[in-house]
Amino acid sequence: xxxxxxxxxxxxxxxxxxxxxxxxxxxxxxxxxxxxxxxxxxxxxxxxxxxxxxxxxxxxxxxxxxxxxxxxxxxxxxxxxxxxxxxxxxxxxxxxxxxxxxxxxxxxxxxxxxxxxxxxxxxxxxxxxxxxxxxxxxxxxxxxxxxxxxxxxxxxxxxxxxxxxxxxxxxxxxxxxxxxxxxxxxxxxxxxxxxxxxxxxxxxxxxxxxxxxxxxxxxxxxxxxxxxxxxxxxxxxxxxxxxxxxxxxxxxxxxxxxxxxxxxxxxxxxxxxxxxxxxxxxxxxxxxxxxxxxxxxxxxxxxxxxxxxxxxxxxxxxxxxxxxxxxxxxxxxxxxxxxxxxxxxxxxxxxxxxxxxxxxxxxxxxxxxxxxxxxxxxxxxxxxxxxxxxxxxxxxxxx
Amino acid sequence: xxxxxxxxxxxxxxxxxxxxxxxxxxxxxxxxxxxxxxxxxxxxxxxxxxxxxxxxxxxxxxxxxxxxxxxxxxxxxxxxxxxxxxxxxxxxxxxxxxxxxxxxxxxxxxxxxxxxxxxxxxxxxxxxxxxxxxxxxxxxxxxxxxxxxxxxxxxxxxxxxxxxxxxxxxxxxxxxxxxxxxxxxxxxxxxxxxxxxxxxxxxxxxxxxxxxxxxxxxxxxxxxxxxxxxxxxxxxxxxxxxxxxxxxxxxx
Ligand SMILES: Nc1ncnc2c1ncn2[C@@H]1O[C@H](COP(=O)(O)OP(=O)(O)OP(=O)(O)O)[C@@H](O)[C@H]1O
Ligand SMILES: [Mg+2]
Numbered sequence: 015x016x017x018x019x020x021x022x023x024x025x026x027x028x029x030x031x032x033x034x035x036x037x038x039x040x041x042x043x044x045x046x047x048x049x050x051x052x053x054x055x056x057x058x059x060x061x062x063x064x065x066x067x068x069x070x071x072x073x074x075x076x077x078x079x080x081x082x083x084x085x086x087x088x089x090x091x092x093x094x095x096x097x098x099x100x101x102x103x104x105x106x107x108x109x110x111x112x113x114x115x116x117x118x119x120x121x122x123x124x125x126x127x128x129x130x131x132x133x134x135x136x137x138x139x140x141x142x143x144x145x146x147x148x149x150x151x152x153x154x155x156x157x158x159x160x161x162x163x164x165x166x167x168x169x170x171x172x173x174x175x176x177x178x179x180x181x182x183x184x185x186x187x188x189x190x191x192x193x194x195x196x197x198x199x200x201x202x203x204x205x206x207x208x209x210x211x212x213x214x215x216x217x218x219x220x221x222x223x224x225x226x227x228x229x230x231x232x233x234x235x236x237x238x239x240x241x242x243x244x245x246x247x248x249x250x251x252x253x254x255x256x257x258x259x260x261x262x263x264x265x266x267x268x269x270x271x272x273x274x275x276x277x278x279x280x281x282x283x284x285x286x287x288x289x290x291x292x293x294x295x296x297x298x299x300x301x302x303x304x305x306x307x308x309x310x311x312x313x314x315x316x317x318x319x320x321x322x323x324x325x326x327x328x329x330x331x332x333x334x335x336x337x338x339x340x341x342x343x344x345x346x347x348x349x350x351x352x353x354x355x356x357x358x359x360x361x362x363x364x365x366x367x368x369x370x371x372x373x374x375x376x377x378x379x380x381x382x383x384x385x386x387x388x389x390x391x392x393x394x395x396x397x398x399x400x401x402x403x404x405x406x407x408x409x410x411x412x413x
Numbered sequence: 414x415x416x417x418x419x420x421x422x423x424x425x426x427x428x429x430x431x432x433x434x435x436x437x438x439x440x441x442x443x444x445x446x447x448x449x450x451x452x453x454x455x456x457x458x459x460x461x462x463x464x465x466x467x468x469x470x471x472x473x474x475x476x477x478x479x480x481x482x483x484x485x486x487x488x489x490x491x492x493x494x495x496x497x498x499x500x501x502x503x504x505x506x507x508x509x510x511x512x513x514x515x516x517x518x519x520x521x522x523x524x525x526x527x528x529x530x531x532x533x534x535x536x537x538x539x540x541x542x543x544x545x546x547x548x549x550x551x552x553x554x555x556x557x558x559x560x561x562x563x564x565x566x567x568x569x570x571x572x573x574x575x576x577x578x579x580x581x582x583x584x585x586x587x588x589x590x591x592x593x594x595x596x597x598x599x600x601x602x603x604x605x606x607x608x609x610x611x612x613x614x615x616x617x618x619x620x621x622x623x624x625x626x627x628x629x630x631x632x633x634x635x636x637x638x639x640x641x642x643x644x645x646x647x648x649x650x651x652x653x654x655x656x657x658x659x660x661x662x663x664x665x
Contacts, residue, residue, distance in 0.1 A: 359467075364503040366487035367463050367496075368517035368573065369524065375488075378516065382507025382556075389507075 020108045024122035033116050043302040043334045044273040048242055049216045054188060056153025063148040065177055068395045070144040071096060073129055077149055077187075078156030080127050093134030093168075096143060099159050102130035107161050110194045110222035115246065117218045121157045121192040128159035128191075131172060135165035135198070142171040142393055149178045149211065152185035160193040166226075167200040171393050174205065178212030178239060186241065187212070191219040199226040199253055206396050208403065211239035213268070220246040225285075227253025234391055235262040236400055237272050238407050244273040244302075251278070251285035251313075258287040263387045263400075265407045266299035266331075273302035276320075280313035283343075287317075292387050293324040294380060295331035296411050304336045307350070311342040320350040325357065325383050327411065357383075377412055381405065414479055416441045416581055416612040417462075422473035424461045430471070431457045433637035439581070442609040446623055447616045448648060449634035450656045455616045456500050458634070459585045462614075463497040464490050478580060491517075492524030494580030498570035498587050500616075505557040510569065513557045514539070514576055521577055538576070546572045546602035563590035571599050575606060582606070583614045588622040600625030620652040635659040 033050035034041040061076035067086075073096065074084035080098050087096050099107070111118045129145050149156060164170045176189055189211060197203045203223075211217045217240040225231045235245055249258045264272050278287045293301045303322045324333040335352040357379050365375035384404050391397040417439040424432040431454045439445050449455055461468045462475065464487030475482040477495060485493060505513070518538070519529045530538060539553070548568055558566050567587050574582050584603070588596055603613065603626050615626060623631070623645060631647040632639045633656070640659050641647065 358503075358505075360503050361505050363465055363487065364499070364505065365513075365517075367491050367499075368513070368577065369488055369491040369520040370516055371488045371520065372486075374516070374520070378508060378513075379505070382505060385507035 017107060021123050024119045025124070028116055028119035028123055031114065031116050031119065040275065044244055044271065046242070049188060052186065052188070052216075054153055054155040056151050056185065056187060058154065059151050061148035061150050063150050063177060063179060065146055065148065066399075068142065068144045068173065068399060070142045070173070070395065072144045072146065074146045075127065075148065075158065077151040077154055078127055078147070078158055091137070091139065093137035094139050095130065095132040097130055099125070099128035099130040099161050102132070102161055104130075104132070104161060104163060106163070106196060107159075107194065110224055111192045111220055115220060117190055118192055118220050121159060121190050121220075125157040125159035125192070128161070130160075131162045131170060133164050133168040133170045136167050137165065138169035139171070140169070142173055142395060144173045145175065147174075147176045147189065147191075149176065149187055149189055149215065150183055151187060152183045154187045156187065156189050158189070158191045160191070162193065162195040162203065162205070164195070164197045164201040164203040166198040168198070169202045171204045172206070173208065173393075173396055175208040176211055176217060176239070178210065178215050181212070182214035183212045184214075186214045186216055188216040189218070193219065193221045195221070195223040195231065197223065197225050197229040197231045200228050201226065202230045203232075204393060205231070205233045206391070206393065206400070207233065207235045207245070208400065209235070209237040209239055209243065210403070211243070213239065213241060215240045217243035219244075221248065223249045223258070225249060225251050225253070225256040225258055228255035229253065230257040232259040233261070234387070234396075234400070235274070236403065237262070237264040238403065240270065240272065242271045244275065246275045248277045249279065249287065251280050251287065252282065254282050254284045256282075256285040258285070259390070260287070260289045261387050261390050262291045263384055263404070264293045264301055265384075265404065266293070266301055267296040267411060269298050271300045274304070276305040278307045278318065280307070280309045280316045280318065282312055283314040283316070285313065285316060287319075289320040290387060290390065291322045292384060293322075293333060294327065294384060295324065295333060296327040298328070298330045300331070301333040303333070303352070304338070305350070306338040306340065307348065309339070309341040309343050309346055309348065313343045314345045316343060316346040316348065318346070318348040322352040323383075324354040325380065326354060327380070373412070377408055380408055415439065415476070416443075416478060417614075418476040420474045422461070422475060423471045424457060425469050425471055426457060426467065431637050432461065434473070435637070435639060437632065437639065439612045439614060441612055443630065444607065444613045444615060444626060444628045446628040446631045446648065447614065447634050448618065448631065448651055450660060453634045454637040455634055456585055459497055459583045459614075459616065462583060463487060463495065488520070489524070491577070492521050496574050496577055496579035496582050498567070498574060498582065498584045500585040502558050502566040502570055504559045504561075506559045508557050510553045510555060510557050511539070514573065517573070518576055542572065542575045545575045545605045547598055548572045564592060564595050567591055568595060568599060571602050575602060578606075580610065581612050581614065583616070585616045586618065588617050588619060596622065597625065620648045623648045633659065
């Protein structure tokens with residue numbers, strides 16, 4: 015078994031460090047004690063969940079375990095490898111995701127399966143790869159690990175989707191995922207993450223992207239599920255001319271708590287990073303957005319934009335938004351901003367004067383708010399899929 | 414039956430009385446113009462008629478085709494055939510103009526018990542309306558009024574009016590911000606919509622618009638009251654003399 019040492023070290027660290035508490039700056043607004051104190055003794059079982067397969071290459075996992083019967087990875091073009099991460103011997107696994115986070119440490123120590131995607135230099139895979147993680151085993155932990163390698167001047171689109179049942183499983187399960195992405199010089203990797211876990215599930219993921227010279231990486235993260243969750247999205251622009259787009263949408267209701275921590279590291283000059291995060295929150299939901307952009311001394315001519323906008327549909331919903339810029343270079347163009355607000359009354363009135371009743375107007379404006387993020391989704395099937403998901407969520411909230 | 418009957422209308426905004434006893438009757442087929450100094454209450458009147466809840470009607474009565482406006486919410490007024498072209502049209506990012514127009518047209522049709530237009534029928538309808546009010550295709554594809562120039566917004570308002578075919582069109586300073594050619598196009602559009610089944614209330618500061626859209630009556634609104642009414646020659650009088658003889662009679 016490869017990576018033995020890596021795993022042992024990670025386990026030691028997880029055992030000594032343990033779960034973070036709200037006393038730690040990075041975890042100030044997210045209390046993970048429900049995860050830390052839960053007992054995860056659930057047994058593996060095949061999943062009875064159905065899902066809608068995009069017209070793509072598809073890899074399906076049932077409660078953390080790859081199911082070849084439900085997957086469809088036949089007829090891959092030359093230079094494309096897609097399969098279980100357990101069969102991948104790439105020495106770069108664990109190289110990005112070695113942060114101090116307990117969640118990453120636990121994943122590295124215990125991951126039992128996950129996806130490996132390798133695209134050779136110069137190969138452009140136009141068909142998206144849909145990775146589906148089905149979870150419905152009460153009390154289970156799924157430490158899944160994904161490793162994506164996009165070679166020089168190569169191209170890949172990946173949709174990572176986490177699906178749970180629409181009603182609580184009773185004894186919550188915990189998805190703890192780590193995804194590492196290398197985009198080599200001139201490559202392009204577009205990554206989508208859709209999180210629609212069971213309403214009582216815990217979902218944590220760390221995504222690490224290493225972006226080479228003239229390479230492009232994009233991530234669109236949509237979160238609608240889970241009781242308690244967090245995305246840690248960390249990008250490093252390591253070569254000149256690199257570009258990163260990290261957008262997201264979190265749609266939360268009832269007592270859901272979802273946290274997004276973003277870190278974009280401009281290590282070298284002439285790179286762009288754009289981040290647009292939007293949240294719609296109803297009932298007593300709580301959202302956290304923390305976006306940190308680091309522009310190092312050598313990162314001249316950096317162009318970085320970050321914005322986080324939130325729409326509160328109820329008085330008891332709440333958002334903590336903390337955009338942060340840390341700039342050590344002098345020739346840069348950086349902006350950031352955050353808003354938290356309600357629907358625009360003037361716009362609602364305008365729609366009404368055109369015959370549209372307030373209920374429909376409300377729905378139209380709420381969808382319009384989310385639409386700014388959807389508009390940025392380049393991959394057609396993903397845009398349609400996510401658009402339907404958003405519409406379904408809005409109908410549920412309105413109904 | 415009158416198209417619109419306003420009887421002794423009083424209204425306040427944020428607790429401040431603005432309209433102080435308006436009386437005005439518009440019959441089907443007529444075009445009325447309202448002129449008056451800044452802040453006299455012209456937009457307040459149009460908002461009260463359209464049903465903006467920020468404006469409170471404190472006294473009086475308004476009948477729209479014999480229906481009491483108090484009984485109708487803003488969207489019901491629109492569905493019943495009232496249309497307000499805004500002085501400051503609202504930008505709605507994230508909703509395309511076409512999508513918005515289709516929702517509006519079908520909402521009005523549903524209220525009136527008519528069949529919904531499907532995508533194809535709607536597109537055909539848009540084409541016929543583009544003959545009445547010219548509008549660039551890219552403006553129809555873009556988000557409602559988002560980033561439109563002042564003139565483009567105004568033209569979009571009149572295009573919407575052509576799509577919704579109201580009984581009463583209230584045009585609140587639609588001419589301000591329009592260049593000479595656009596003014597012509599908008600005026601031609603309004604004139605094309607003039608019919609015995611329809612009336613207009615045209616709010617403007619400038620006589621020029623009234624050369625194109627000839628009103629049957631002109632009213633002067635000062636300090637929330639109509640202080641003078643007359644034919645279209647009244648607009649010419651105002652153009653040369655201003656409102657000096659009325660202002661100062663009563664403080665705002
Ligand atoms: N929402 C509001 N809150 C407070 N005051 C308001 C509000 N809306 C209008 N007003 C006040 O009511 C008065 C009348 O305004 P209105 O917009 O009706 O004037 P107008 O005749 O349309 O002027 P203009 O020719 O400049 O468009 C003004 O003094 C204005 O400041
Ligand atoms: Mg006005």
